[in-house]
Amino acid sequence: MLGISTRGLKGGECLCPIVSFGCQCQSSNQLLFSSNPNYGLSKTSRKLKVSRFKARFWESIRSGFLKNNSTQVMEAPPDLEEEEEEPMPEEFVLIEKTQPDGVIEQIIFSSGGDVNVYELQTLCDKVGWPRRPLSKLAAALKNSYLVATLHSIRKSPGSEGNEQRTLIGMARATSDHAFNATIWDVLVDPSYQGQGLGKALVEKVVRALLQKDIGNISLFADSQVVDFYRNLGFEPDPEGIKGMFWHPKY
Amino acid sequence: MILRGIIPTTPLPSLRLKLKPTRNVTASSSQTTVSKFSISDQELESRGFILRRTISDLDINHLNSVFVAVGFPRRDPDKIRVALENTSSLLWIEYEKTRRPVAFARATGDDVFNAIVWDVVVDPSYQGMGLGKAVMERLIDELLEKGICNIALYSEPRVLGFYRPLGFVADPGGIRGMVYSRKSKNKKL
Numbered sequence: 001m002l003g004i005s006t007r008g009l010k011g012g013e014c015l016c017p018i019v020s021f022g023c024q025c026q027s028s029n030q031l032l033f034s035s036n037p038n039y040g041l042s043k044t045s046r047k048l049k050v051s052r053f054k055a056r057f058w059e060s061i062r063s064g065f066l067k068n069n070s071t072q073v074m075e076a077p078p079d080l081e082e083e084e085e086e087p088m089p090e091e092f093v094l095i096e097k098t099q100p101d102g103v104i105e106q107i108i109f110s111s112g113g114d115v116n117v118y119e120l121q122t123l124c125d126k127v128g129w130p131r132r133p134l135s136k137l138a139a140a141l142k143n144s145y146l147v148a149t150l151h152s153i154r155k156s157p158g159s160e161g162n163e164q165r166t167l168i169g170m171a172r173a174t175s176d177h178a179f180n181a182t183i184w185d186v187l188v189d190p191s192y193q194g195q196g197l198g199k200a201l202v203e204k205v206v207r208a209l210l211q212k213d214i215g216n217i218s219l220f221a222d223s224q225v226v227d228f229y230r231n232l233g234f235e236p237d238p239e240g241i242k243g244m245f246w247h248p249k250y
Numbered sequence: 251m252i253l254r255g256i257i258p259t260t261p262l263p264s265l266r267l268k269l270k271p272t273r274n275v276t277a278s279s280s281q282t283t284v285s286k287f288s289i290s291d292q293e294l295e296s297r298g299f300i301l302r303r304t305i306s307d308l309d310i311n312h313l314n315s316v317f318v319a320v321g322f323p324r325r326d327p328d329k330i331r332v333a334l335e336n337t338s339s340l341l342w343i344e345y346e347k348t349r350r351p352v353a354f355a356r357a358t359g360d361d362v363f364n365a366i367v368w369d370v371v372v373d374p375s376y377q378g379m380g381l382g383k384a385v386m387e388r389l390i391d392e393l394l395e396k397g398i399c400n401i402a403l404y405s406e407p408r409v410l411g412f413y414r415p416l417g418f419v420a421d422p423g424g425i426r427g428m429v430y431s432r433k434s435k436n437k438k439l
Contacts (some may be wrong), residue, residue: 114420130305133364143338175360176367178333179325182366206430216367220402223424234428241409243427245419246401247392 011175088207094150094200102157107168107199109191111208113147119167127187145175148205150188150197168192170203173209173217181209183219279364287387289380299353301388304331305334308342312350316373339365339392341385345376353381355389357401365393367403386416389430 091110098104117138121131128131141147150169156162168189183205188198209217220243221229226236237243283290291301302308306379310327318324334340340356352373367389372382393401404427405413408421421427 002436029310042422060367138363139366140362143360143362161405174358174360174364175336176333176368177336178329180333180358180366180368182364184360184364209313218404220425221428224427224428226428230430233429233430233432236426236428238431240407241348241404241427241429242407243421243425244405244410245422245425247417248309248419248422 010052048249055190065161087211088204094197095195104155104157106153107197109148109153109204110151111146111148111204113141113149115141115147115149115170116167117141120170123167123187123189125169126189129187141172144172144184145177145181146205146208147172148201148208150192150201152192169197169201171205173205175209177212177214179214180216180218183215183217198228199232202229205248257424265332286391287384288382289361294343296382299384300344300346301384302351303340303392305331305340306346308312308334308351310334313342313354316354316371317369318350320371322369322371333387337368339389340397341389341392343381343385352376353385354407355382356384357389357393359398361396361398363398364400364402365398367401382412383416386413 009101090112090113091108093106094109095107097196117134120137120141121134124131148171149167152166152168153165154164166189169187169192171183171186173181173183183202187196187203188201206217217231219234221234221236230236259396285293294301295361303313310330314324314327314330334356337356337358338361340355342351343353344350345352350373353371355370356368357365357367367386389403401415403418405418405420
């Protein structure tokens with residue numbers, strides 16, 4: 001399995017999209033859902049610690065692009081000051097690059113959660129996750145507190161605004177809206193892996209949760225991705241506390 | 251959850267109930283009923299313990315006292331209320347005579363695939379009677395009824411022995427529970 005995944009699934013099912021209460025747009029055979037807009041933005045500022053992390057983070061992303069001269073890494077959203085952190089925008093460009101053929105590709109992060117369930121299933125297929133009923137995927141998304149996505153937007157030169165938008169990453173978190181949140185299902189399209197996008201996804205989800213004052217952010221990591229999450233600030237078995245599963249299928 | 255006294259590594263025998271846990275059979279009057287739980291609803295009721303599944307009659311301050319009594323930090327009751335309102339499955343036991351909660355457990359999740367159990371507590375004065383097991387067994391049952399088969403929790407080291415007999419396994423397949431820490435963030439690089 002190539003996808004970076006946190007353990008949210010047991011045997012047969014893939015966790016996926018965000019679903020909202022009431023879709024705004026529906027075309028004939030596509031379902032578009034947006035996530036539960038149930039969160040207010042916290043005014044709590046995280047001060048220096050988070051901005052220090054951000055600086056290091058953007059450095060690590062930038063260093064991954066030294067080979068490709070036409071790649072431009074967008075700076076952190078300009079409203080983030082050193083001393084005071086403004087609420088993270090819901091959607092912004094993470095990376096923009098111009099390909100040799102002139103096509104401009106943007107990687108867009110969004111926590112607003114407009115996820116096409118079929119697109120999500122395609123992504124789950126790409127990372128090798130077992131299939132799950134679409135209705136269940138939709139419900140799981142709807143019941144998630146936060147769903148973050150990465151989309152690739154490709155614009156050909158002179159294409160007059162015709163753009164190709166593809167879902168290339170997703171991460172979601174469930175929560176009680178007050179104390180605890182758990183991150184599930186972090187996945188990145190295999191052809192986009194190795195660029196720091198998974199890190200970006202998780203970092204943004206963590207930041208969004210912190211801004212909503214959720215103090216306890218947890219997840220379950222397969223052994224091969226424990227270090228990945230350690231580097232993002234997660235600690236295994238803090239104070240000896242162990243993750244346990246009921247009759248796991250192992 | 252913190253249990254008073256020594257935590258045995260073998261399942262806690264229900265000595266006070268005079269039941270054989272493996273058979274789950276209660277004999278009352280002339281009838282014998284089989285319960286899927288270690289202690290049946292009837293048995294609980296006969297001892298004055300009422301099972302509750304909603305927060306409508308729950309006094310948050312009383313619940314908070316139980317949390318504090320077992321060693322949790324005292325949390326803002328309004329935040330607790332928000333948390334409970336956004337919790338899809340919860341169970342508590344009310345003691346008839348005092349009308350107060352004596353055991354509690356809740357589970358959050360996406361209601362389809364995953365659930366995590368939080369805040370499993372039994373008032374120290376009522377521990378050792380199987381009330382913790384009673385709420386856990388029923389909570390798990392409710393989650394399974396919903397079709398959720400991925401049920402997880404974070405256990406303090408000293409209560410691993412409470413969760414194991416209920417069917418929980420630590421770090422299955424090498425999976426590790428991880429928690430975000432702002433401190434460990436600063437340490438990196």
